[in-house]
Amino acid sequence: MSTDVDRQLARTSELLDRTRERYGKVSKRARQQRQAEVLRRVGRIAVADGAILMAALVAGLILPGGIGMFGALLMMLLLVVATIGFAIFPLVGAPSVEQLQQVPLKALPLTTERWLEGQRPALPSPVLGLVDSIGVKLEFLAPQLAQLDEQSPAATEVRKLVGEQLPELIKGYARVPEPLRRVERNGLTPDQQLAQGLQVIDDEIAGMSAQLAQGDLDLLATRGRYLQVKYQGDESGIG
Known part of the structure; x- marks a missing residue:
């Protein structure tokens, strides 16, 4: 005879399976966004490297002895630094949680999306579709x-x-030591818990x-439903 816990675990497993299938198209869109980000980075690398090469060429024409060995080494170092710098470091810094609470309302969704993008490396792959x-x-x-x-x-x-509520859910998950994240x-x-919480938030935003x-602003204002990160009455939460 199945217990409530068994049924809850079964529902969670089904949720994770549906997540992988349901958000396939969304993940494709996200990949396209990241590909666009890569193209922007490549473009900036090309501009920076081109500027360095142009400066070296001009210096070689102006200086009597050219740029010499030292100048050539310096140029190569600058090329490496510019290439690695634009490839690794973000073009725009990710906003902080405090910024999410302070930005104008109209900027809140896109700022939150940027914040979420910065959290992806710390999240388990099954929830990335959500x-x-x-x-x-x-x-x-x-x-x-x-x-x-x-x-x-x-x-x-x-x-x-x-x-x-969205940042608190993810911050709560991040506080759990990695070896304990798959321990019941x-x-x-x-x-x-994270998957269920993100599903609730996804549904609430919709x-x-x-x-x-x-x-229907009156209905929205009187929803009065605190995010069920405790999953339908579980007061333990993540962590």
Whole structure:
């Protein structure tokens, strides 16, 4: 006879399986975004290296003895530094959690999406499809929030979900030591808790977007549902 924990584990396994399938198209979009990022980096590397080579050429024409061995070594060093620098370091620094809580409402979705992108390396691969899906929904939400009063109750609900509860969920997961992330606690592993929490957030953002599209601000403002990161009554949470 199956227990409540067995049924909960089965539902979580099904969720992870659906996540891999359901967000295949979203993951493709995310890959396209990252490919575009690579192309931007390559473009900046080409510009930087071209500028260095041009400067070396001009110096070689102006200086009586050319740039010499030292100049050639310096040029090669600058080329290596410029290439590695633009290849490794981000073009734009990822925002902090504090910035998420302070940015204007209309900028909150895209700022949150940038913050999420920076968290990807620390997240388990089965939930990356959900992260991509949340990013897509945040993009759709951005123009809707541009028309929303910053001081309205509806805006408060959006900020609570996107600017507070989402970062807290991921920060809570990050605090769990890596070897313990697949160890059950109260019937669920931290990996499974994270997947369920992200699914709840994904659904909540979709609901908010639909209500904003319908102009149903009163319903949005009175949702009154605190994010169920404890998964339907489990008060232990992640960590």
